[in-house]
Amino acid sequence: MSVIAEENVRGGxxxxxxxxxxxxxxxxxxxxxxxxCYQNGMTRILLTxxxxxxxxxxxxxxxxxxxxxxxxxxxxGRIQDQGITYTLNVKSKQDMNREVVxxxxxxxxxxxxxxxxxxxxxxxxLSTIEGLLDRAVAGLEQDQPLxxxxxxxxxxxxxxxxxxxxxxxxxESGFTLVIDDPSGNSFVENPFAPQKDEALSVCNYxxxxxxxxxxxxxxxxxEEEEKPINDIDSMRNEVLTFNTNCPECNAPASTNxxxxxxxxxxxxxxxxxxxxxxxxRTNEVKSGGATEELGxxxxxxxxxxxxxxxxxxxxxxCSILIPELEFELGMAAVGGKFTTxxxxxKDIKDLIVSKNPFTCGDSSTSDRTEKLKLFGQxxxxxxxxxxxxxxxxxxxxxxxxxxxxxxxxxxxxxxTEKYTRTFxxxxxxxxxxxxxxxxQK
Numbered sequence: 546m547s548v549i550a551e552e553n554v555r556g557g558x559x560x561x562x563x564x565x566x567x568x569x570x571x572x573x574x575x576x577x578x579x580x581x582c583y584q585n586g587m588t589r590i591l592l593t594x595x596x597x598x599x600x601x602x603x604x605x606x607x608x609x610x611x612x613x614x615x616x617x618x619x620x621x622g623r624i625q626d627q628g629i630t631y632t633l634n635v636k637s638k639q640d641m642n643r644e645v646v647x648x649x650x651x652x653x654x655x656x657x658x659x660x661x662x663x664x665x666x667x668x669x670x671l672s673t674i675e676g677l678l679d680r681a682v683a684g685l686e687q688d689q690p691l692x693x694x695x696x697x698x699x700x701x702x703x704x705x706x707x708x709x710x711x712x713x714x715x716x717e718s719g720f721t722l723v724i725d726d727p728s729g730n731s732f733v734e735n736p737f738a739p740q741k742d743e744a745l746s747v748c749n750y751x752x753x754x755x756x757x758x759x760x761x762x763x764x765x766x767x768e769e770e771e772k773p774i775n776d777i778d779s780m781r782n783e784v785l786t787f788n789t790n791c792p793e794c795n796a797p798a799s800t801n802x803x804x805x806x807x808x809x810x811x812x813x814x815x816x817x818x819x820x821x822x823x824x825x826r827t828n829e830v831k832s833g834g835a836t837e838e839l840g841x842x843x844x845x846x847x848x849x850x851x852x853x854x855x856x857x858x859x860x861x862x863c864s865i866l867i868p869e870l871e872f873e874l875g876m877a878a879v880g881g882k883f884t885t886x887x888x889x890x891k892d893i894k895d896l897i898v899s900k901n902p903f904t905c906g907d908s909s910t911s912d913r914t915e916k917l918k919l920f921g922q923x924x925x926x927x928x929x930x931x932x933x934x935x936x937x938x939x940x941x942x943x944x945x946x947x948x949x950x951x952x953x954x955x956x957x958x959x960x961t962e963k964y965t966r967t968f969x970x971x972x973x974x975x976x977x978x979x980x981x982x983x984x985q986k
Contacts, residue, residue, distance in 0.1 A: 572605075579608035586610070601646060603671055617668035618646060624760055625729025627749040632723050633674075633733055634744045638716040641675040644734040650760060651726035653677065658709055658720070664727075664759070674722060678714045682707055727756040791820035792827065805883075807946055813858060815883055830881035832860055836974060837943025839963040844937050845886075845947060846958045850930030853887035856948040862974065863940035865893070870923055870934065876941075876973075886936065886947075887928055894924045941970040 572591040579586040586608035593603055602619045635641065647653065649669045653662040662681065670680070685707050692700035713720050724731050729749070735742040752760075784803045791798045800818045807813060814831040845852065859865070861881040865874040879892055898921040926932040938945050943963075949956045971977045 581613040582611040584610045618671045628727040630748045631733040646732035648730045650728045651731040654723040793825040794823040796822035830883040832944040840941040841943040842962040858946040860944040862942040863945040866937035
């Protein structure tokens with residue numbers, strides 16, 4: 546890519562063609578106004594190429610009258626399709642010499658000091674890591690004389706922080722440098738290129754709509770302002786995403802939610818969370834409707850291994866019984882799930898055998914461990930179709946479901962019973978104290 550300057554003379558400065566592939570290319574000099582003393586100074590512009598990166602425009606201004614100078618860089622290309630995050634573990638003095646291209650839109654962070662330079666607070670720069678720290682120190686020291694007069698306590702704290710930055714620059718301790726640029730035009734040098742740098746990690750990501758707005762761009766399908774989705778038909782076709790924290794490592798994660806219509810049953814809400822940091826996955830099912838007037842009890846006689854592939858919806862209010870094993874699992878033990886019968890049995894085995902804290906450590910006894918091991922073997926026999934048992938789903942809220950493979954005809958091996966809830970069951974569901982009529986009085 547090249548910048549073609551007009552072959553004309555303005556104030557004695559000749560504009561020349563600049564080519565990034567020309568090793569003998571000289572900077573273009575332009576006489577321009579100094580914003581410090583308002584006299585004329587000199588701006589030099591050069592298009593150059595950074596190895597293993599891209600072309601950039603480097604500009605430098607100096608004023609011979611007041612000695613004020615300024616440098617900045619701009620990307621010579623377009624905004625990239627994805628944002629980029631560089632994370633560098635600075636361990637030695639040599640790391641301070643790495644070249645860094647920091648665009649205007651980049652955020653610079655040092656987590657160990659809880660230090661952050663927000664985007665658009667500094668001009669783009671071509672420097673080194675040491676240069677970044679020097680620039681941060683210079684920015685903090687700029688107003689220190691005024692702070693000493695107006696806010697001495699703040700000035701002392703900032704002086705202490707400046708000392709910490711200077712110690713990092715001297716290489717007294719290692720630290721982590723993070724440069725997050727939504728435009729994708731920032732860069733941290735890899736001195737081992739094209740080999741991998743173990744101390745440097747590079748992550749590309751998809752920009753958020755807010756980041757697109759900050760960069761002044763938006764997707765083609767966003768030409769018209771999006772209207773809020775209010776109708777139920779549109780929500781059925783949409784997967785909604787909202788930000789959460791991982792329940793295992795507390796790292797930022799996203800949860801996907803979708804409204805699903807189960808044939809011959811009702812609508813449910815399926816929620817799934819995936820954590821990119823620790824790999825934890827979880828899913829949960831919520832009823833999309835109200836609590837039914839009657840409870841539901843579904844009994845399935847397992848006669849073939851093909852029964853394991855039946856779809857099953859277990860709400861958070863459903864309990865599970867296997868009479869042949871004298872086994873009963875309470876309503877809140879496993880949580881809401883949309884899975885298969887085999888998947889439910891695997892979850893039961895994991896809960897009772899694999900993840901049971903009483904099977905290991907000081908809490909375990911040989912008799913209890915042997916009984917639980919035997920129970921796990923029986924669950925395996927049921928999943929293999931080698932054991933004749935009944936599975937009972939008892940849901941007082943009436944929001945659970947087991948697939949009828951003969952639908953719409955009755956299933957000869959499955960019975961569905963509707964029953965009136967007891968007072969205790971209504972109490973567990975919080976229905977006894979619920980007032981749905983005349984509650985505003």
